[in-house]
Amino acid sequence: MINRFYLQNQELIQKQFFREGIVVLFDILTPEILAKIKIELSKTKWTKDHHILTYSYSTALLTPVIKHLISSPEFQHLIFKICQQKASLFQFQLISCTWKNYTLLHDSQSKPPKYEIILDFTDDWDPKAGGFITYTNGTGEYTKLPQHNNMLAVINRKYHPHKFIQYCNHYAQEKQRMILFGSIHPK
């Protein structure tokens, strides 16, 4: 399920994560499982959700293949290796953003999770449309995650405590950003 290159280089990834508090892995899933997830997502029923002062997006239930992926020993072992977190509780949310969607900084939980995982399944998104997942540390420094299909990002929220999804503008047209957010809470 996971790109073999990353499974063979977990030590290096962990070192980078330890050094920078964030790691981004492109082409994380094998083409076979990615194709299965894409088929599921194309049939997924999204429900609009908004609270004007904090967020606007759509959510969906986790698909069977996504559930299978995130509960697999291969995936969990990689995440635990990166975070050096042996026993943890995962929580996931599948969201979709399109024109006029956003999340604001005060949407962040009062106490963010220790680590955050992001799996980006967005195809063919125009960067001009906004929608960047952005972290700030309160000092005016912004870290924008790349927008890339089949990308995994792991973030140490201690160093990136505030998060927002930049407003998606009219260049989004009918396209959707589909993102799986995961939180790791130590037991």
Added chain:
Amino acid sequence: MPLHHWLSPHYLNPKTISTLKTKFHNAKPFLHLELNNFFNSQKIKQIEQALKTESFEFKQADLFQFSQTKDLISTKNKVLQEFRAFLISTEFIDFMESITCCKLKQKSIDLAGTLYKDTDFLLCHDDQLEGRKIAYFLYLSTMKKDDGGTLQLYNSIKNKPTQIQTTITPHFNTFAFFQVSPKSFHSVEEVTSKKQRLAISGWFHDK
């Protein structure tokens, strides 16, 4: 600083002011007013030209994306200095007080130029910050429906915004204002064309 040097004659009539006062206090979803062709046509053109010579800084955060000048208290442009002096003059403060029935601080105002281009926006917020009493906007562009850039005013329940009730479409030389309160939720709709939305905006302060 006489009002008639600056305002269109229509707004100098006591009956008009009385009507505007009623309109302001009956406005929904919260106290606001929109005054078309407000300033003297020669003055407004000078203000527009002067503002276009100011430097605008691009600003971007989770809540907004637009360009803005520094507070025009520091402008070196004489037209804008005079305009600011007029807004804080006793005569104009009295005019605003007579419509809003708010006690406004003399000689005190926030004033900056704003420029919204394609994709710029300001999401919903209430403007509440200590001292802010009346938020105002002087539009120096005219936007059409397809251009976006409208000012959107929200209904609220228990001081939480629910939905857009009223929109104000920017028209050149329209002066709009609202009373800042726990329910003054508003946003600026994303600009969705190449049209530029130029305005001067800020706040009158509480006495």
